[in-house]
Amino acid sequence: MIRIAIMSSVLSLTACGHYQYLEQDSQSSQANNRYSQSNVVFTSDNSKIKKTDKKDTTIKAKEALKSTSLTQTTPELKTTALVKTNPIETNNKESFWTQLVEVFTPEKVKPWQKSKLAKATMKPGGLTPGSEKFNQKIYASKESSRGGLGVAGGGCGCN
């Protein structure tokens, strides 16, 4: 039993090593082929290389190198064949809920629409000057500071 176990473990290790070797080889061939002009097709599909045998890949690589024109000294990388670009989907359409929120959001008061807001009745204290003074006194006693309660420019929205 022990023998069988040892044998199986050794076999599995060798198999793993062989697979790694194959993978490394395929990667190196892939790297070589990437710089060849016409043979980008070989390297574009990684899965094919992994499945094929070591010998097959080297032969294919050699054939590919032969088929390339010798006059071209500077290799160019054909990125279009190597990388598959997925089109970015942009959805500029507003959703139904966004539109609904926009409808129910109160419209901003524009500077020329502040006639009612500028009136004395719109003050927190109202028309009664006593109540405003009373409010200010409470505010000053709570905050230990005074001032900064008025609005500059008479409510015209200029400051």
Added chain:
Amino acid sequence: MKKKLRSIISASILSLIPLSSSALELQEQLTPELIKTLGIDPNKITLIDFFASWCVSCRIELPQISALIPQLDNNQFEVIGINVDEELSEGQEYIDSFAQKGGLNFRVVMDPEQQMIEIFEPLGMPALYYIQNGKIEIMHLGAMPNIDDVIVSDISKLGYQQ
């Protein structure tokens, strides 16, 4: 069916939203309709002044502008005041209140519907726009101290000859 209903509801809601027009900025051309409505002379430098009765800064600036006009050449420079009070009577009362100080020496257009100011869309009031050849050359938004001096320097930049 649900999708159809949704699209119908959203379309009906969208139709309720008013189309917002963009504000007029510097170097933008006024439309011929607007020039015609306001009676802008293309041969003059025109100052459009938006004011309202509730605007405290306008109350300070208007007498200063009014006092400046007799000192300037009417053939070169013109001021058009646009009152944007929502109530016509309120605006009229406000203009009449300047009678004690000599009144307003320029033409005033009443805009209770606020159609004119919605075309310009100023960020603050009072709003001053200098128009030359139908184009906005200079604009001042908000209160400005010594507005008469500011106007003199502005129109000299625009080619006003004294």
